[in-house]
Amino acid sequence: MSFEPSTVAPAPSPGLAGRKARRRAGTVLGFLITLALTFLGLLAITFFIGRVVPIDPVLSVVGDRATQAQYDAAKVAMGLDQPLIMQFVTYVGNVLTGDLGQSVSTGRPVIEDLSRFFPATLEMATLGILIGVLLGVPLGVTAAARQGSWVDQIIRVVGLMGYSVPAFWLGLVGLAIFYARLRWVGGPGRLDIFYDGLVSPVTGMILIDSLLAGEIDIFWNAVTHLILPASVLGFFSLAYIARMTRSFMLDQLGQEFVTTARVKGVPERVVIWRHAFNPIRVPLITVIGLSYAGLLEGSVMIETVFSWPGIGNYLTTALLNADMNAVLGSTLVIGAVFIFINKISDVLYRVLDPRAK
Amino acid sequence: MTPLLAVEDLRVSFPTHSGRVEVVKGISFTLGRERLGIVGESGSGKSMTGRSILKLIRKPGLVTADRMEFDGIDLTALSEHQMRAIRGARISMVMQDPKFSLNPVMTVGEQIAEALLTHQKLARKDVHQRVIAMLEAVRINDPERVAKLYPHEVSGGMGQRVMIAMMLIPEPELLIADEPTSALDVSVQAQVLDIIDELVRNKGMGLILISHDLALVSRYCDRILVMNAGTIVEECAAGELANAQHPYTRGLLAAMPTIDEAREELPVLDRTQWAGT
Numbered sequence: 001m002s003f004e005p006s007t008v009a010p011a012p013s014p015g016l017a018g019r020k021a022r023r024r025a026g027t028v029l030g031f032l033i034t035l036a037l038t039f040l041g042l043l044a045i046t047f048f049i050g051r052v053v054p055i056d057p058v059l060s061v062v063g064d065r066a067t068q069a070q071y072d073a074a075k076v077a078m079g080l081d082q083p084l085i086m087q088f089v090t091y092v093g094n095v096l097t098g099d100l101g102q103s104v105s106t107g108r109p110v111i112e113d114l115s116r117f118f119p120a121t122l123e124m125a126t127l128g129i130l131i132g133v134l135l136g137v138p139l140g141v142t143a144a145a146r147q148g149s150w151v152d153q154i155i156r157v158v159g160l161m162g163y164s165v166p167a168f169w170l171g172l173v174g175l176a177i178f179y180a181r182l183r184w185v186g187g188p189g190r191l192d193i194f195y196d197g198l199v200s201p202v203t204g205m206i207l208i209d210s211l212l213a214g215e216i217d218i219f220w221n222a223v224t225h226l227i228l229p230a231s232v233l234g235f236f237s238l239a240y241i242a243r244m245t246r247s248f249m250l251d252q253l254g255q256e257f258v259t260t261a262r263v264k265g266v267p268e269r270v271v272i273w274r275h276a277f278n279p280i281r282v283p284l285i286t287v288i289g290l291s292y293a294g295l296l297e298g299s300v301m302i303e304t305v306f307s308w309p310g311i312g313n314y315l316t317t318a319l320l321n322a323d324m325n326a327v328l329g330s331t332l333v334i335g336a337v338f339i340f341i342n343k344i345s346d347v348l349y350r351v352l353d354p355r356a357k
Numbered sequence: 358m359t360p361l362l363a364v365e366d367l368r369v370s371f372p373t374h375s376g377r378v379e380v381v382k383g384i385s386f387t388l389g390r391e392r393l394g395i396v397g398e399s400g401s402g403k404s405m406t407g408r409s410i411l412k413l414i415r416k417p418g419l420v421t422a423d424r425m426e427f428d429g430i431d432l433t434a435l436s437e438h439q440m441r442a443i444r445g446a447r448i449s450m451v452m453q454d455p456k457f458s459l460n461p462v463m464t465v466g467e468q469i470a471e472a473l474l475t476h477q478k479l480a481r482k483d484v485h486q487r488v489i490a491m492l493e494a495v496r497i498n499d500p501e502r503v504a505k506l507y508p509h510e511v512s513g514g515m516g517q518r519v520m521i522a523m524m525l526i527p528e529p530e531l532l533i534a535d536e537p538t539s540a541l542d543v544s545v546q547a548q549v550l551d552i553i554d555e556l557v558r559n560k561g562m563g564l565i566l567i568s569h570d571l572a573l574v575s576r577y578c579d580r581i582l583v584m585n586a587g588t589i590v591e592e593c594a595a596g597e598l599a600n601a602q603h604p605y606t607r608g609l610l611a612a613m614p615t616i617d618e619a620r621e622e623l624p625v626l627d628r629t630q631w632a633g634t
Contacts, residue, residue: 256457262413263452264472264523265445268437279462354462354507 035343042335043095047088050328060104060322095332101325105317110329113314118333119204120190121303121310124230125295131234132241133288139238140245144253145272155242162239167232171305174228186225188307195221229306233299237291244287245280252276281352289345296337360387361531361563362410365424369405372417381405382587388531392557392564394574394595396609397584403567406584407533410565411448412440428530446476449524450533451553454540455516459508466504469523476527491522495552514545518552525556531563539568550577571598571609583609604630 062074075081100110143155178185190206195218199209210218253276261275298312311330318326349356369381381402395403409420425432452458460468469488492500495518538546554577557564568574574581575595583591583606591603608626
């Protein structure tokens with residue numbers, strides 16, 4: 001990239017269109033292969049870590065009063081007498097057919113549990129990251145544009161609070177004020193009790209399901225329950241996103257091409273948003289992607305305070321009960337989320353940065 | 358005739374831990390529709406002079422002048438908003454290195470068009486025509502294709518010609534060229550300066566050429582200011598440079614090698630001869 005010839009390469013002739021399409025197909029294929037390999041690596045790591053931890057999955061099924069014969073029978077039934085590599089092959093085969101095993105603590109197939117718990121987290125995390133981006137990015141840009149002013153100082157203090165205030169405390173105080181005192185929002189849980197179970201789950205996200213069913217009342221009720229925990233989550237990503245945006249922007253505002261824009265007489269608002277902000281979209285996507293993935297892991301603190309049936313709660317319960325199938329399944333989902341978000345970021349880089357093509 | 362630009366006692370200072378430091382210490386000059394060269398070593402305040410004319414020194418930098426008049430307009434009294442109508446449209450500046458001074462995520466054509474659209478309302482088709490014509494004027498072959506390229510896809514010399522096109526498209530009356538060729542290969546330096554020279558002459562513009570290259574400035578300018586440590590130490594017609602009086606200028610001239618000499622060592626500036634810095 002650093003070497004630039006003094007004349008530019010000739011434009012491709014139209015006859016090359018077919019070859020170009022083939023190259024694109026090759027790119028897509030390569031993309032799918034790396035995706036599959038990444039996923040296989042993830043499966044292997046979660047599986048082997050799951051097997052080497054000093055937890056006896058047989059014991060958690062039969063209980064510690066079982067006889068040796070019962071124990072051995074359960075071990076054979078669970079396939080744990082097989083060599084480790086065979087167990088892994090079986091496991092990969094099962095995962096590919098959508099079978100993640102039975103959860104010991106809930107007694108349901110893990111896949112069914114996940115399809116119930118993960119959408120709850122997805123719904124909260126998505127709203128949280130939306131709040132974080134829609135507020136955090138403009139705040140960061142404003143702070144950078146007015147560096148050192150009182151506006152910058154206030155934004156810095158807000159950000160510092162986002163970093164240092166514990167989530168559960170903010171959640172509890174939020175509930176005490178906005179739910180218990182002011183009655184502006186719904187309490188813990190995803191819906192008021194008399195709305196519970198009225199819409200049949202399609203996506204598992206109540207906001208979407210209620211709209212699909214045309215139940216506007218339920219939709220608004222779900223919003224009032226969701227808004228507080230999502231805001232608390234959003235506040236944390238806001239603090240991080242605003243801080244990173246500010247530092248990226250300061251970096252850009254010191255660049256020569258920003259001065260060039262000012263020399264041209266471009267209004268300051270355009271200088272900031274078109275010339276300084278556009279180039280930082282790519283690093284910003286990385287930051288936002290990572291925050292979003294972080295939120296999708298589920299926040300045990302927030303989920304506990306708000307009695308939210310999310311994946312953070314599910315995973316913690318599974319860990320405490322030595323419920324290895326549930327632990328592996330949850331880890332797999334979280335890992336898949338990370339891979340997926342990374343891939344989306346990669347695609348967005350190419351769209352937003354002409355140099356990455 | 359009133360001069361195009363009149364500057365009196367221009368001072369630029371920046372705060373440091375030990376008080377404000379002046380980098381331009383009260384310089385005065387006037388400029389007609391002519392080509393003025395400002396030469397000096399790094400840190401002599403020549404670039405700061407160029408930027409303060411456009412009022413581009415950002416806080417905490419401080420610019421003061423008894424008088425800074427452009428075409429009868431008192432620049433010191435203008436608000437930021439009024440100043441924006443001057444920048445680009447009437448006074449423009451070619452920056453040093455096209456690698457850093459062009460926006461990496463906008464096409465060349467968009468950036469040139471922006472310079473035009475900031476000051477004039479034009480139909481999209483007219484804008485496109487003007488951009489293409491301007492690229493042709495800076496001797497770019499196949500302007501239609503180049504307009505669609507991003508800055509990383511063009512060479513340094515081409516990037517600098519794009520820069521010139523961008524700065525001249527609103528047809529300003531004064532062009533400040535701040536070391537326009539110091540980032541370029543020697544082979545394309547003359548080409549870029551010839552283009553600037555030709556366009557400035559044809560349009561009857563004023564030019565301030567800021568450089569550290571004495572030979573270059575004496576070739577492309579009518580008049581030369583020599584700056585050292587924030588002050589103007591010498592002012593002379595380009596042809597008279599060989600007869601310069603000030604010891605600093607004489608020192609600079611003495612340090613220039615000539616092609617048919619056999620000096621073992623080039624002389625070093627003896628700074629004790631003047632300000633004692």
